[in-house]
Amino acid sequence: DTEVTQTPKHLVMGMTNKKSLKCEQHMGHRAMYWYKQKAKKPPELMFVYSYEKLSINESVPSRFSPECPNSSLLNLHLHALQPEDSALYLCASSQGSPGGYTFGSGTRLTVV
Amino acid sequence: GQQVMQIPQYQHVQEGEDFTTYCNSSTTLSNIQWYKQRPGGHPVFLIQLVKSGEVKKQKRLTFQFGEAKKNSSLHITATQTTDVGTYFCAVFHGSSNTGKLIFGQGTTLQVKP
Numbered sequence: 001d002t003e004v005t006q007t008p009k010h011l012v013m014g015m016t017n018k019k020s021l022k023c024e025q026h027m028g029h030r031a032m033y034w035y036k037q038k039a040k041k042p043p044e045l046m047f048v049y050s051y052e053k054l055s056i057n058e059s060v061p062s063r064f065s066p067e068c069p070n071s072s073l074l075n076l077h078l079h080a081l082q083p084e085d086s087a088l089y090l091c092a093s094s095q096g097s098p099g100g101y102t103f104g105s106g107t108r109l110t111v112v
Numbered sequence: 113g114q115q116v117m118q119i120p121q122y123q124h125v126q127e128g129e130d131f132t133t134y135c136n137s138s139t140t141l142s143n144i145q146w147y148k149q150r151p152g153g154h155p156v157f158l159i160q161l162v163k164s165g166e167v168k169k170q171k172r173l174t175f176q177f178g179e180a181k182k183n184s185s186l187h188i189t190a191t192q193t194t195d196v197g198t199y200f201c202a203v204f205h206g207s208s209n210t211g212k213l214i215f216g217q218g219t220t221l222q223v224k225p
Binding site for chain 1: 143154156160211
C-alpha cells in the first residue's frame with residue numbers, strides 16, 4: 001500500500017460545528033503531517049508528528065486540534081472555525097531522513 | 113528558516129515547446145525536492161536533489177541542483193498537455209523525523225494544444 005487516505009473528501013461545516021478530518025497510511029512511515037492549502041498558494045505546514053508525538057506546531061490556532069492515535073492514523077479535530085479557514089487540508093507522511101512526502105488527496109473544507 | 117523564491121509564477125507554452133522553472137535561495141540548501149500538483153489534485157513527489165551540481169532525469173524532465181547549492185531548476189522538454197499543473201520546489205530543514213518541508217510559491221504551467 002503506497003497511499004495516504006483522507007476522509008472525507010469534501011466537508012461543509014458551520015462556524016459552531018465540531019468535525020474531524022481523518023488520515024491513514026500503511027507504509028510504515030513514522031512522520032505524518034497536516035498542511036493547509038489555499039487556492040493558488042503553496043501548501044503551508046500546520047503540524048508535524050514524529051513517532052506519534054507532536055514535534056512541530058506552526059503556531060496554529062487552537063480551534064485546530066491534531067491527534068495521532070497510532071502510527072497509521074492522524075486526525076485533525078475542528079471546532080469553531082472561521083470562513084477564512086476554508087481550504088484544502090492535506091495530510092502527508094514520510095520515512096524521514098529526509099525523503100519525499102506522500103500526500104493524500106485532501107479534504108476540501110468549506111466553513112459557512 | 114530556509115526560504116526559496118520560485119520563478120516564474122505562471123507560464124503558458126504551446127504544446128511541444130520547452131519549459132523551465134527556477135528556485136533560488138540566498139542561503140546554501142542541504143536538499144531540494146520537486147513536486148507536481150495537477151489542477152484539483154494533490155502534490156506528488158517527483159525527485160530529491162542533495163549533491164552539488166547534481167543532475168537527474170525522468171523521461172522529458174531534467175532536474176538540476178546548482179554547484180553552490182543555492183538554486184535548482186526543473187526543465188521539461190517538448191511539453192505535452194499532460195504536463196499541465198503547478199510545479200513546486202520544496203526545502204526540507206531540521207532533523208530526520210522532526211524536520212519540516214517548506215514549499216516555494218510554485219510555477220503554474222498551462223500548455224496549449
